[in-house]
Amino acid sequence: MFSFEVLETDGFARAGTIHTPHGDIKTPAFTPVATQATVKTLDVHELTKAHAQAVLANTYHLYLSPGIEVIQEFDGFAPFMNWSGPTLTDSGGYQVSFLWEPKNIHSKTERAASVKITDEGALFRSHIDGSKHLLTPEKSMEIQDALGADIIMAFDQPLSLSSSEKRQNEAFIRTLQWEERSFRRWEDLQKNRKNFQALYGIVQGETDVKKRQESLQFVLNMNFPGIAIGGATIGSDPAITKQALETIVEMFPNNKPIHALGLGGGPEGILNAVSLGIDTFDNTSVTRMARTGLVFIYPEDGGTTKNKFRIDTKKFKKNDRSPLSNKCTCTTCKEYSRAYLRHLMVNDELLGGRLLSIHNVTFMNMFMHELRNAILSKSFSDFKKEWTS
Numbered sequence: 001m002f003s004f005e006v007l008e009t010d011g012f013a014r015a016g017t018i019h020t021p022h023g024d025i026k027t028p029a030f031t032p033v034a035t036q037a038t039v040k041t042l043d044v045h046e047l048t049k050a051h052a053q054a055v056l057a058n059t060y061h062l063y064l065s066p067g068i069e070v071i072q073e074f075d076g077f078a079p080f081m082n083w084s085g086p087t088l089t090d091s092g093g094y095q096v097s098f099l100w101e102p103k104n105i106h107s108k109t110e111r112a113a114s115v116k117i118t119d120e121g122a123l124f125r126s127h128i129d130g131s132k133h134l135l136t137p138e139k140s141m142e143i144q145d146a147l148g149a150d151i152i153m154a155f156d157q158p159l160s161l162s163s164s165e166k167r168q169n170e171a172f173i174r175t176l177q178w179e180e181r182s183f184r185r186w187e188d189l190q191k192n193r194k195n196f197q198a199l200y201g202i203v204q205g206e207t208d209v210k211k212r213q214e215s216l217q218f219v220l221n222m223n224f225p226g227i228a229i230g231g232a233t234i235g236s237d238p239a240i241t242k243q244a245l246e247t248i249v250e251m252f253p254n255n256k257p258i259h260a261l262g263l264g265g266g267p268e269g270i271l272n273a274v275s276l277g278i279d280t281f282d283n284t285s286v287t288r289m290a291r292t293g294l295v296f297i298y299p300e301d302g303g304t305t306k307n308k309f310r311i312d313t314k315k316f317k318k319n320d321r322s323p324l325s326n327k328c329t330c331t332t333c334k335e336y337s338r339a340y341l342r343h344l345m346v347n348d349e350l351l352g353g354r355l356l357s358i359h360n361v362t363f364m365n366m367f368m369h370e371l372r373n374a375i376l377s378k379s380f381s382d383f384k385k386e387w388t389s
């Protein structure tokens with residue numbers, strides 16, 4: 001079954017455990033993104049060694065390829081990718097909404113998708129073969145049922161902050177309707193499932209106090225098993241994310257987990273979000289950054305809020321024999337020099353992206369582990385100060 005318990009709190013920050021049919025997630029926790037049923041460049045053994053507790057896959061991508069029939073034959077995307085731990089899927093709402101906004105269309109692939117959103121759902125073309133698809137709240141639930149994750153998301157329509165007020169209002173109302181439809185279809189689908197799937201309702205409304213609160217109240221009234229905070233403001237700017245979360249933190253229930261969708265901002269953004277009640281979050285940039293040569297570093301290695309705890313491996317000295325991080329215990333830091341990592345990255349060697357992904361995922365999970373311990377020992381604010389001052 002599925003449940004959540006808070007073990008300790010420090011201010012609004014909470015340390016807890018999410019119990020799922022495929023194991024526990026000790027929170028606060030990072031869930032690496034496995035868009036196409038793979039956390040790019042890492043296999044499941046590397047993920048486990050990097051202390052990953054759960055992975056999040058994308059409905060939109062897996063629906064288009066390899067397709068639901070294939071995933072069903074394998075009893076879900078987790079067995080398909082040989083991952084035995086807890087899993088999450090998003091609803092596809094973000095991808096279709098993103099492609100609906102003309103200003104986001106830059107590439108041929110994106111243009112080919114040409115999305116049309118109405119109250120019924122999102123009509124789009126596959127960027128792979130041009131076939132037409134209608135993604136509705138009901139369809140998203142059916143796809144996520146087949147993908148088989150422990151935690152799934154209601155279908156929503158997030159918009160970027162630059163959208164007109166009219167469009168934002170429409171999307172806000174539509175999201176409430178889509179969430180209710182998601183909930184009804186999810187309830188039906190549960191009757192025939194072997195394992196319980198926990199549906200998270202999604203809170204939209206950006207930094208608008210009234211909208212955020214109305215949205216969360218709706219999710220609480222419907223009694224979704226979990227809550228996800230969405231929208232462009234849960235992005236890479238720690239100050240804006242803080243502003244968005246501050247509007248609702250006092251309404252967070254202590255028996256339901258809170259997930260931040262696509263939370264960025266590195267350690268500073270995470271510290272802010274956790275201090276405002278966030279239990280889990282996902283972010284693609286942790287592995288995307290690694291593939292471009294950017295790695296996370298600890299304060300002991302020179303990480304500060306100014307350099308966002310990041311360093312560019314391509315700027316390491318050619319003959320630097322020291323490890324990437326003196327503190328990190330991952331294989332990359334234990335077995336390879338800065339000089340070698342630089343060499344791999346400046347020559348676009350595939351191994352470079354993999355070794356740096358191992359480091360970044362390990363870093364993020366170890367950071368969350370330390371952060372959790374700080375909450376458990378009621379020393380979270382000291383921990384936050386150590387990192388941010």
Ligand SMILES: [Zn+2]
Pocket residue numbers: 324325328329330331332333334358359360362363
């Ligand atoms: Zn490392």
